[in-house]
Amino acid sequence: MRTGKSLVLLLGDQLTPSISSLRAADPDAAVVLMCEVHDEATYVRHHKKKIAFLFSAMRHFAQELRDAGWSVEYVALDDRGNTGSLTGEVARAVERVKPSRLVVTESGEWRLAQMMAGWQTSLGIKVEIPTDDRFMCSRAEFAAWADGRKLFRMEHFYREMRRKTGYLMDDDGKPAGGQWNYDADNRKPARNDMFMPDVPRFEPDATTKAVLELVATRFGNHFGNLEPFWFATTRADARAALDHFVSYALRSFGDFQDAMLQDQKFLYHSVLSQYLNCGLLDAREICDAAERAYRDGKAPLNAVEGFIRQILGWREYVRGIYWLKMPGYERQNYLGATRPLPDFYWTGETDMACLRAAISQTIEEAYAHHIQRLMVTGNFAMLAGVDPHDVHEWYLAVYADAYEWVELPNVIGMSQFADGGFLGSKPYAAGGGYINKMSDHCKGCRYDVKVRVGPNACPLNALYWDFLDRNRARLGSNQRLRTVYAAWDRMSDADRSATRQAAAGFLKELAT
Ligand code: FAD
Ligand code: DLZ
Numbered sequence: 335m336r337t338g339k340s341l342v343l344l345l346g347d348q349l350t351p352s353i354s355s356l357r358a359a360d361p362d363a364a365v366v367l368m369c370e371v372h373d374e375a376t377y378v379r380h381h382k383k384k385i386a387f388l389f390s391a392m393r394h395f396a397q398e399l400r401d402a403g404w405s406v407e408y409v410a411l412d413d414r415g416n417t418g419s420l421t422g423e424v425a426r427a428v429e430r431v432k433p434s435r436l437v438v439t440e441s442g443e444w445r446l447a448q449m450m451a452g453w454q455t456s457l458g459i460k461v462e463i464p465t466d467d468r469f470m471c472s473r474a475e476f477a478a479w480a481d482g483r484k485l486f487r488m489e490h491f492y493r494e495m496r497r498k499t500g501y502l503m504d505d506d507g508k509p510a511g512g513q514w515n516y517d518a519d520n521r522k523p524a525r526n527d528m529f530m531p532d533v534p535r536f537e538p539d540a541t542t543k544a545v546l547e548l549v550a551t552r553f554g555n556h557f558g559n560l561e562p563f564w565f566a567t568t569r570a571d572a573r574a575a576l577d578h579f580v581s582y583a584l585r586s587f588g589d590f591q592d593a594m595l596q597d598q599k600f601l602y603h604s605v606l607s608q609y610l611n612c613g614l615l616d617a618r619e620i621c622d623a624a625e626r627a628y629r630d631g632k633a634p635l636n637a638v639e640g641f642i643r644q645i646l647g648w649r650e651y652v653r654g655i656y657w658l659k660m661p662g663y664e665r666q667n668y669l670g671a672t673r674p675l676p677d678f679y680w681t682g683e684t685d686m687a688c689l690r691a692a693i694s695q696t697i698e699e700a701y702a703h704h705i706q707r708l709m710v711t712g713n714f715a716m717l718a719g720v721d722p723h724d725v726h727e728w729y730l731a732v733y734a735d736a737y738e739w740v741e742l743p744n745v746i747g748m749s750q751f752a753d754g755g756f757l758g759s760k761p762y763a764a765g766g767g768y769i770n771k772m773s774d775h776c777k778g779c780r781y782d783v784k785v786r787v788g789p790n791a792c793p794l795n796a797l798y799w800d801f802l803d804r805n806r807a808r809l810g811s812n813q814r815l816r817t818v819y820a821a822w823d824r825m826s827d828a829d830r831s832a833t834r835q836a837a838a839g840f841l842k843e844l845a846t
Pocket of ligand 2: 345374376384443446
């Protein structure tokens with residue numbers, strides 16, 4: 335017999351007290367279900383730190399819901415009878431609770447949305463799926479914005495979002511400071527003598543320690559270092575991390591957004607994405623805090639606009655693109671790249687100092703900042719012609735903030751140009767010169783960034799030109815690449831041939 339109760343399923347990235355599924359239920363007549371399941375931890379072999387972070391945050395959140403008066407059924411990974419899948423756990427809970435309906439906020443990933451679509455029939459119960467209004471642009475709104483457009487550029491979307499939300503808008507309807515975008519001020523290379531605030535680190539409590547043990551036992555063969563573990567796993571600590579960023583780093587975020595330093599993993603980045611994406615922080619509260627800092631004169635406009643653009647613009651935009659293009663987006667491969675992902679992406683063992691730094695810190699922290707993801711690991715994979723699906727699975731596994739809705743468009747669209755320019759107008763391809771300009775990696779590298787061919791040449795240089803040459807049929811008519819193709823054409827035949835050979839030699843060695 336049905337009980338008249340609601341069963342509310344909360345997924346691991348739905349740790350928000352005001353989420354639509356909880357709002358749709360009455361605490362006195364609902365059971366909240368949260369479950370750690372093997373399938374979600376292994377559909378790609380997530381970084382150990384990512385699993386530990388999420389399980390610990392889930393356990394803390396379950397306790398906070400209980401403290402707030404909710405009845406919570408929490409299925410831990412090692413609980414007897416755990417079926418290992420979300421469908422299995424929901425079915426077991428339906429048996430136990432005999433609810434009149436199941437409520438679950440729409441999922442972040444297409445894969446889970448498909449799974450959820452089958453539940454009403456397979457469980458024989460009414461399933462309600464309210465929209466996820468933690469995002470500032472709903473899927474329907476994005477689809478309406480995209481409808482009939484030829485170009486889907488982020489900048490156009492972002493301006494509409496500024497108008498809609500009022501972030502950094504003056505009373506006369508104009509953007510604060512008179513400009514929409516201050517990116518031109520935001521490309522300074524880092525200097526070694528800058529004062530870098532470290533990220534706040536949180537001591538694991540008993541709950542986190544238990545999870546660390548569990549993950550070490552059950553997922554010990556996954557990628558990455560489990561300890562030291564310092565992520566916030568409660569909303570209060572994640573909020574402290576936000577306050578720390580706004581107080582100490584935001585003011586320099588803009589200037590040095592694209593910079594890289596060998597011994598500085600975080601520079602002036604917020605390191606908040608893992609908290610934001612699982613729901614411990616809310617996108618609006620982060621933008622509010624940043625705008626307040628600007629209005630109070632504590633951070634300059636180029637920094638605050640640049641930061642808000644990442645969240646209000648890029649984050650919302652890539653989610654819209656994901657839902658617009660799924661299914662099928664994950665298999666796009668415009669440039670026909672087929673090389674398997676090099677082994678060193680899993681070990682960090684390479685002589686290229688920039689790649690070694692980005693991958694080593696990924697192993698250690700389950701974190702790399704945007705330019706490392708885009709212009710180091712992403713750029714190398716694209717230049718080397720790595721299959722974008724391999725690249726996608728790597729990014730989805732290795733970062734604590736990775737969920738397919740945000741990772742996939744960044745990889746397939748922005749970083750690998752595998753969607754043929756749907757998301758970005760040209761490939762983010764660069765030779766060693768870019769890395770040298772924006773970082774200190776090249777100084778300590780065994781390769782010479784100034785050299786294109788020969789045993790000491792930085793491999794990125796020959797790979798860059800070879801990439802353009804190899805893909806000329808698909809990229810040659812791109813107006814934004816006109817000058818680089820003209821430069822290639824100005825090289826002598828001998829230079830071009832030596833460059834092709836250098837790239838081929840390097841790629842052959844990579845394959846062995
Ligand atoms: P900050 O530099 O401090 O930026 C502030 C916030 O803006 C971030 O926390 C994030 O929420 C948002 N943001 C910034 N850039 C983007 C972007 N391009 N797309 C979406 N949101 C953005 N971000 C993820 O959250 N998950 C991913 O799985 C992910 N995969 C990526 C893969 C590639 C190949 C690339 C190029 C980028 C990827 N990004 C991803 C975007 C970006 O690199 C990360 O959001 C950022 O590095 C997180 O660190 P942070 O919190 O210090 O960000
Ligand atoms: C990422 C993840 C992991 C590792 N484990 C779980 C889990 O055990 N239980 C759960 O509910 N969610 C988990 N998640 C998050 C889901 O994968 C996430 O909800 C989907 O990818 C949709 O974004």
